[in-house]
Amino acid sequence: MSTKRRRKSMTKYKRTELKIVFGGFVAVLIITLILGFSIISKRKANTVVTTTEKQTTQQTEEKTEKPEDKTEEPSSEEDSTEEKTTEDETEESTDGEDTTADENSSPFNPSTISIDESKWELTLLNANYKLPDGYVPELAPAIPGSGESLDKRVQPYYEKMYNAAKAEGVLLTPYSGYRSIATQTRLHTNKVDSYKSQGYSNYEAEKMATRWSMLPGCSEHNFGVAMDICNTRDDFNMTEQYAWLVKHAAEYGFIERYKGEKEQYTGVAAEPWHWRFVGVENAKAINESGLCLEEYLGKTD
């Protein structure tokens, strides 16, 4: 082999080597670029996902907040049935007692009564005393044609009272009489839930709700001895119907059951429309004494 030829062959060899090295370099560069690009695009994708997630979470939060706003206003259904609501209830009932109680516990634990048939009309019902399970009175329409009913032993007294008032031009329209346990449960639960949705614990919500809507089985409406007359409006005590009742209801055995100044004993806010049958003699005695039913029966515990 001549020197020239050898040189040529060496040059050829070197060229091939260079080609390989260059090729390798280009390959590494391409791989690096591809990897780099894919990492960047992955990051971008993640960022997009996170943003979308955030937006979705925010939307969900907004959605859950909206129903809460709604429940702050008392439902019209509740107003039309009984135990009305006023704006000052929250202020009055958060007087700071018993805040150490377990959040999920109930402030009430009523004991089941047994009805003394010899004085059934004096049966005391409140957040401390409840009817036996399954108790349903024998019912009669409060007045002929009315959709509201009362215990059939109470009904004749209501009808007499209704007719006496009507003769003087005063209409004592039956508004809400006997109520089933199911209806009472619904009313009470709605009230509790509306307080809970405003952020109160179960304990506080139960306590506040019960001032306006009695516990199921503890309501005089469940016993069939009470009638909400005409309406459940705050200003019922300004009406001629109320004035008539104050003057005459005892003659027919009915008392104004929940006076504002007796709430410490009754556990219920003022309800001028709620009239309870206790019998004529008892009604007259209670009115004369100025006591509420709890005091009259010596059960103010």
Ligand code: ZN
């Ligand atoms: Zn009532």
